[in-house]
Amino acid sequence: MAYPNSDASQVSTHPRGARASWRSPHRLVLAAVAALLLVGLAGLPSSAAWPIASRDSYLSRGYSSGHRADDLAATRGTRVVPIGTGRVVFAGWKSNCGGYQVWIAHGDGRYTAYYHLGKEIVYSGKPVTRQETILGTVGSSGCATGAHLHVELWKGFPWRSGSYRVNPWGAIDSGLYLPSRYR
Numbered sequence: 201m202a203y204p205n206s207d208a209s210q211v212s213t214h215p216r217g218a219r220a221s222w223r224s225p226h227r228l229v230l231a232a233v234a235a236l237l238l239v240g241l242a243g244l245p246s247s248a249a250w251p252i253a254s255r256d257s258y259l260s261r262g263y264s265s266g267h268r269a270d271d272l273a274a275t276r277g278t279r280v281v282p283i284g285t286g287r288v289v290f291a292g293w294k295s296n297c298g299g300y301q302v303w304i305a306h307g308d309g310r311y312t313a314y315y316h317l318g319k320e321i322v323y324s325g326k327p328v329t330r331q332e333t334i335l336g337t338v339g340s341s342g343c344a345t346g347a348h349l350h351v352e353l354w355k356g357f358p359w360r361s362g363s364y365r366v367n368p369w370g371a372i373d374s375g376l377y378l379p380s381r382y383r
C-alpha cells in the first residue's frame with residue numbers, strides 16, 4: 201500500500217480505508233463459498249440413504265482407484281432405491297459391463313449411478329424420491345459375478361468429459377434400510 205504523502209490527517213484515516221477495500225472482496229468470497237455449500241446440502245445431503253431396501257445388505261467391496269464405486273451385496277430381487285431425491289437421466293441396458301442401470305441427477309451437479317440391476321423399473325425423465333422410488337431390483341446383469349449393487353457418485357454427468365467419481369461411502373450413512381452395523 202503506497203502512502204502518497206505524509207499529511208498526518210490523511211495517514212490517520214488510511215487504515216480504515218485500506219481495511220474497507222480489503223474486506224469487500226473477502227466478504228464476496230466467503231458468501232460465494234457459503235452459497236456453494238448450501239447448494240450442495242440442498243441437492244444431495246451429506247446424509248444420503250442406503251440404496252437397497254434390506255437391512256441384510258452389506259458393503260462387499262469398497263472404493264479404490266481401480267474400483268470407483270461401492271459394491272453392496274444383497275439377495276437377488278431386493279428393491280433398489282435412490283440415495284437422494286432427483287430425476288432419472290438414464291434407465292436401461294448399456295454394454296459397459298454395468299448391465300441394466302439407472303442414473304439419477306440430484307440437481308446440484310451430482311449424479312448417482314446404479315448398476316447390475318435384475319431389471320430397471322423407472323424411465324428417463326422420471327422424478328425420484330430419496331429412499332422411496334423403486335429404481336429396479338438387485339441382480340447381476342452385465343459383468344457381475346454375483347448379485348450386488350454397484351453404486352457410483354459422480355460430480356458431473358456420468359462418463360462425460362470433465363466428470364469424475366468420488367467415494368459414495370462417506371455420504372451413504374442414513375435411511376430406513378441402513379444396516380445396523382453401519383449405524
Ligand SMILES: [Zn+2]
Pocket residue numbers: 261267269270271349350351
Ligand atoms: Zn463394483
